[in-house]
Amino acid sequence: AQSVAQPEDQVNVAEGNPLTVKCTYSVSGNPYLFWYVQYPNRGLQFLLKYITGDNLVKGSYGFEAEFNKSQTSFHLKKPSALVSDSALYFCAVRDRGTGFQKLVFGTGTRLLVSP
Amino acid sequence: DTGVSQDPRHKITKRGQNVTFRCDPISEHNRLYWYRQTLGQGPEFLTYFQNEAQLEKSRLLSDRFSAERPKGSFSTLEIQRTEQGDSAMYLCASSLTVGLAGSSSYNEQFFGPGTRLTVL
Helix, strand or coil, X not given: CCEEECXXXXXXXXXXXXXXXXXXXXXXXXXXXXXXXXXXXCCEEEEEEECCCCCEXXXXXXXXXXXXXXXXXXXXXXXXXXXXXXXXXXXXXXXXXXXXXXXXXCCCEEEEEXX | CCCCEEECCEEEECCCCCEEEEEECCCCCCEEEEEEECXXXXXXXXXXXXXXXXXXXXXXXXXXXXXXXXXXXXXXXXXXXXXXXXXXXXXXXXXXXXXXXXCCCCCCCEECCCEEEEEX
């Protein structure tokens, strides 16, 4: 069965500093991996995805993520955090090996960027 | 606004009542998904449609839940005889998938703002 772990409930970082939000996954086959962000009272917004190819994926708002197959990780990164990046971040996986289309989400990591 | 829309945004009901939610996907998207999100958790998959065909259903989708997408456009999710445990945010998403079934192409899902259900 597919699963996603986001080991940190909250990440605190000062504005201008680099940030990392961690994600590890488990699938039986090869994964499709996604990051979404959720602002209060709003739906999830897509940030970036890994399907195949280059392990470093660049997405919206300056975010990027690195796929590491040996460590089954897909950590979200940004070189310089902004206060406006404060939100709830979700990692999600779909098992490419199955015919199923569902995304399995982690429990989310709250990012708090202080001025 | 060309995004995914959901109606209503909030619904408060008494236990035992039936409720129905509507989702309008992005117009050219052929796949539509329903998820449920409870406080402190990530979204959990409920079901998905490709055009008008319902192709996957989660075990979370008990027989009190039914979803339809009659013309392959908007979708409705109905919960009969609501229970307090049904209180959650119900999220709809859509995606456009082209190519043969089982192909490696996969496009991201775009989510609506959700319908927050409170069962008293």
